Amino acid sequence: MSSDHVGAHQGTVAMRTAVLAGEGLRTNRKHGQTMGAGGQHFTGLEAGLQVNRSLCVSGLVGGKEMDADATGCTDGSPKHQEGEHQVEQVAAQAAPEVQQHEDDEEQKSKAHRRNSGPIRPGFSCPVPGPHASKQDRQHHRPRGPEARVEHGGQRDGTVTKQHQVHREDEHRATVMNGERRRGRGTPRRRSTRQHQVVASVRHVRWSRAPVKKARSLRRSHGGGRVPRNVSSDTGVERLGDSLEGRRVVLGVSGGIAAVDTVRLARELRRHGAEVLTVMTQAAQRIITPLAVQWASSGTVLTDWSSGMSQLDDVDGVLVAPATRNTLASHVHGLQGGPLMMALSVARSRGTPIMAVPSMHHDLSTDPVTDDLVEAARAQGMAVVWGPDQEGKRKTVDHVEIVARFAHLLNATKKSRRSVAITLGATATPMDDVRRLVNTSSGRTGWALADDLYRHGHDVSCIAGLTTAPQPAWLPLVLRAETAPAMLDECLAVAKDRLDAWVHVAAVLDYLIDDPAEGKVASGSDALQINLIPGPKHIDALRERCEGSVRIGFKLETGIKQRELVRRAVAQVERAGMTAVIANRLEDLGHSDRPRGHLVDATGADYALNTERDLVEAIRRLIERGA
Known part of the structure; x- marks a missing residue:
């Protein structure tokens, strides 16, 4: 390209920058037009001439600076006409190169857009494409x-x-x-x-549907995992099967304790119950049917319905809370709503009914209330009173309500047994202050007693020292902290000829021979203690428990599983046991190892992976009988 052509090209480029303001020209690149200050449109060569005339005004022609006289750019003069002719020649010669330059720029722009993605919200320019650097x-x-x-x-x-x-x-x-x-x-x-x-x-917003991403469990959320059997928002963790396949009616009357209905309904479901809830009008002013429906995951009746077919095939009725008006209406057969109809149907069919009253202290001690409760019990209703606190007879805890209700429903089933369970640790005194104690929390014994009670069995517990909480609903718990005292209690209970014995207690094998009186002084350098073998409870009870199911526990350490099974079989043969639950100290506390091994008289070994498996296996042995 010649110097004149270069100058024309540079003038064209300069036109798109500073000189446009001097002449009032604007370009429209899309349509290839140039607009003058007066609104005229110039295309092609005319636009180039118009632009170069503008450049003459500024003294820029051929890429160098000239004054107006030298270029002949004075309107009406001969020099002006000559300069204009020169401009036309230069512009005509430079037009192909200028057009080629613009085409090259357009190709570069297209290539840049091809290598870039769309302009997305949140970005100040096109998003880089796959070929971008x-x-x-x-x-x-x-x-x-x-x-x-x-x-x-x-x-x-x-x-x-x-x-x-x-x-x-x-x-x-x-x-x-x-x-x-x-x-x-x-x-x-x-x-x-x-x-x-x-x-x-800049001034617009972007609305995008939120994308839910799976988040890892934070430390603040706790380390426990969600149980696998909890599948939805209304799901519950299964804790037992004492109400498996049972269809129960949960009646809710107008006491303030109706706020606990959500907990009660979900606790019923945790043990396998199908819940049909019936609410009085007064109860609906305290808790909404929607909340109860979420908790029970079942039907909620709030008014009469045609036929009341929902009350068919009901296994039990639980009324909690039960006001005095509810008790009086039931005793005298009044029909004030679907709840009273459900109670009447259950009474006529012999279906188990349990009521948990809730009222002020003055009402609970009213002689009329006593008469109503006695009349309800005479008609077959089980009435469970709660603690007297803050001037009110409150309802018992929802866990205890469900445990007692499950026992009521299952007590009439076949193969219900009377069972004695020993549990906890035992001690032997050194003096009047100190004592030697073995290690046992009593957790397994309490879990076994609770499961047997919920399934309708008659459970008696002889408990030593325990740290695990005791279920408050167990009917009989005898405390014996020392090994001799526990044996005495066992011999006394054995007089009733029970159907089964489960020896879970950690009984000391050795006892202090001669405990000191008072307190041994702490300034002594050494203390000699004489230990003697203690009596074996399972051996001492063998004759008293003849014909009963007897299950013992055996804990060993530092041996292999084969040796563990061999020692368990030896204990079965020596003490006349039905079965022994054998475990190793090294396996306790490890979820990937068996909780214990069930060994019977034939030497068969059944691994029990969890505590629930252990409890269910013992219950089946007891229900099967000797």
Whole structure:
């Protein structure tokens, strides 16, 4: 390209920058037009001539600076006509090169757009495409709240026509406000492509549906896992099967204790019950049927329905809380709603009914209340009173309610047994202050007693020293802290000829021979203690328990499983046991190891992986009988 052509090309480029303001020209690249200050449109060569005339005014022709006289750019003079002729020649010769240059720029722009993704919300410029460099990817990052898109936007960064108009109006208002702040005499900052993109999305928001991502369990959430059998928001963890397959009616009357209905309904389901809830009008003013329906995951009756077929095939009725009005209506056969109908149907069919009263202390001690309770019990209703606290007879805990209700429903089943369970640790005294104690929390013994009671068995416990909480609903618990005292209690209980014995207690094998009186002084350098073998409880009870199911526990350490099974078989043969639960000290506390091994007289070994497996295996042996 010649120097004249270069000058014409540079003049054309300069036209798109500073000189446009001097002549009032504007370009429309899309349509290939140039508009003059008066609104005239120039295309092709005419636009080039018009631009170069503008350059003559500024003294820029051929890429060098000249004054107006040297170029002949004075309107009406011969030099002006000659200069204009020269400009036309230069522009005509430079037109192909200028057009080629513009085509090259257009190709570069298309290539850049091809290597870039769409303009997405949160980005100040097009997102780098798959062929973009690492530097471009690092540069194109979200710009925060400045690059958000409005509520009507699309995921690819486009917006609807309505929001586009709204966006342009907001942009114009922003520009006008900027001009007012700058003042009309201040030149406007030159807008680039990136600034145009930012300005186009600056005042709009982007509405995107939230994406739920799986989050790892934080330390603040606790280390426990969600049980596998909890499958939904209304699901519960199964804790037992004492109410498995049972369809029960949960009656809710208008006492303030109705707020505990949610806990009570879910506790019933934890033990396998199917719950049908019947609420009085007064109860609905305390707790909503919607909350009860969520907790029970079943039907909630609040008014009469045609036929009341929901009351068919009901295994038991539990009323908690039961007001005095409810008790009086039931005793005298009044029909004030679906709850009273359910109680009447249950009474006529011999279905078990349990009521848990809740009322003020003055009402509970009223002789009329005593008469109502006695009459209800005479008609077959089980009435369970709660503690007297704060001037009120409150309902018992929901766990105890369900345990007592399960016992009531299962007590009439076949193969119900009378069972004695020894549990806990035993001690032998050194003096009147100190004593030697073995290690046992009593947790397994309490769990076994609770399970047997819920399944309707008659349970008696002889408990030593325990740290695990005792279930308050067990009917008989005898305390014996020393090994001799526990043996005496066992011999006394054995007089009733029970159906089964389970020896879970950790009985000391050795006892202190001669305990000191008072307190041994603590200043002695050494203390000699003489230990003698203690009596074996299972051997001492063998004759008294003839014909009963007898299950013992044996804990060993430092031996292999084969030796463990051999020692368990030896104990079965020596003491006449039905079975022995053998375990090793090294396996306790490890979820990946068996909780114990059930060994019978034949030497068969059954691994029991969890404590629940252990409890269920013992219960089956007891129900099967000797």
